[in-house]
Amino acid sequence: MITVLHQAAQDARLAPSILNTQPWRWQVHDDVLDLYADADRRLPEVDPHGRLMTLSCGAALHHARVALAAAGFEPAVDRLPDAGRPLLLARIRDCRPRPATQENLAAYRSMRLRHTDRRLFAQGMPVPGEVLDQLRVAAEAEGARLHLLQQQDVVYLGYAAQGAHKVGAHDPRAAEELHRWTHRGADAPDGVPPGTVAGAADRPVPLRDFGLGDEAALSPGAGDDADAVYLVVATARDEPLDWLVSGEAVSAVWLMATARGLAGSPMTDVVETPGARVLVRSLLQPPGQPQLVLRLCVAQTPAPPGSPRRPAADTVTVTEGRSSGEGV
Numbered sequence: 001m002i003t004v005l006h007q008a009a010q011d012a013r014l015a016p017s018i019l020n021t022q023p024w025r026w027q028v029h030d031d032v033l034d035l036y037a038d039a040d041r042r043l044p045e046v047d048p049h050g051r052l053m054t055l056s057c058g059a060a061l062h063h064a065r066v067a068l069a070a071a072g073f074e075p076a077v078d079r080l081p082d083a084g085r086p087l088l089l090a091r092i093r094d095c096r097p098r099p100a101t102q103e104n105l106a107a108y109r110s111m112r113l114r115h116t117d118r119r120l121f122a123q124g125m126p127v128p129g130e131v132l133d134q135l136r137v138a139a140e141a142e143g144a145r146l147h148l149l150q151q152q153d154v155v156y157l158g159y160a161a162q163g164a165h166k167v168g169a170h171d172p173r174a175a176e177e178l179h180r181w182t183h184r185g186a187d188a189p190d191g192v193p194p195g196t197v198a199g200a201a202d203r204p205v206p207l208r209d210f211g212l213g214d215e216a217a218l219s220p221g222a223g224d225d226a227d228a229v230y231l232v233v234a235t236a237r238d239e240p241l242d243w244l245v246s247g248e249a250v251s252a253v254w255l256m257a258t259a260r261g262l263a264g265s266p267m268t269d270v271v272e273t274p275g276a277r278v279l280v281r282s283l284l285q286p287p288g289q290p291q292l293v294l295r296l297c298v299a300q301t302p303a304p305p306g307s308p309r310r311p312a313a314d315t316v317t318v319t320e321g322r323s324s325g326e327g328v
């Protein structure tokens with residue numbers, strides 16, 4: 001079992017994460033796979049409470065579950081199992097054999113195909129309504145809700161994004177943090193490469209301003225995002241468990257969307273910035289706590305460039321025999 005768990009933890013490196021920080025550590029021991037948040041990779045300015053770090057780890061947790069399901073196993077998962085060790089986010093245990101379904105295998109394939117696509121989407125390719133229904137069910141199965149913003153609400157999301165930009169532009173420490181994670185160097189295993197950030201363009205809803213200016217090397221394309229849908233992942237409460245579950249829901253929705261031929265990019269500046277967050281929250285019916293907005297549309301070719309990942313040896317440790325219980 002150790003080999004299967006080890007492989008699942010390695011596959012989980014493909015998960016999306018805030019600024020590609022990959023803030024997770026895995027420990028395999030005694031047929032158990034433990035997921036820890038790596039607090040050294042939290043972003044103190046952008047993410048003071050660790051919400052986005054925990055969301056990112058939730059996405060990695062879901063990726064590991066998908067890898068196990070594709071390998072023919074269904075585990076039990078304990079979330080936040082030890083109140084005395086808040087960085088221990090999840091324990092995967094008791095993997096039972098269960099034949100992989102076509103949906104499991106499609107999700108597993110999507111883990112390699114999914115990339116954040118920040119380009120404008122072309123018009124004339126609306127997202128089919130039945131796919132949106134399936135995505136909603138996928139989010140609910142993970143314990144989160146998915147709100148589709150109606151056309152009139154997208155205008156307000158645009159205001160929220162503009163507001164978030166204004167706040168960010170006046171925060172030199174946040175700007176310095178962004179600069180650090182967008183200038184890691186060509187061989188770095190983490191961070192947001194400028195080649196994955198679209199250059200300036202008119203958009204109904206502006207994306208996060210990475211502060212790259214002319215360094216943003218991805219052509220935004222000729223689209224106008226008119227057919228893009230904006231899906232808000234939300235929870236009833238706003239505690240660490242909700243952040244973790246939301247990350248799992250983001251992964252479930254995004255992998256399913258990828259398998260259905262969609263692509264897109266998350267937006268969290270509108271959730272991090274208090275004023276923008278209040279505005280986004282006011283759009284949710286039934287009421288809820290917004291955790292992340294996913295902009296989706298029909299995927300276009302060529303696929304956008306991918307982002308690097310840290311080597312497995314940096315994020316996964318295997319301990320024979322019982323764990324010290326201290327974590328990693």
Ligand SMILES: Cc1cc2nc3c(=O)[nH]c(=O)nc-3n(C[C@H](O)[C@H](O)[C@H](O)COP(=O)(O)O)c2cc1C
Nearest residue numbers: 016017018019020055115116208266267268269307
């Ligand atoms: C919690 C979370 C928040 C994110 N926030 C944003 C964002 O505000 N803007 C953006 O363009 N991308 C955002 N992303 C996408 C990441 O930058 C992206 O996942 C990472 O750079 C790795 O690239 P990949 O998704 O192509 O593998 C976010 C991802 C996660 C998981």
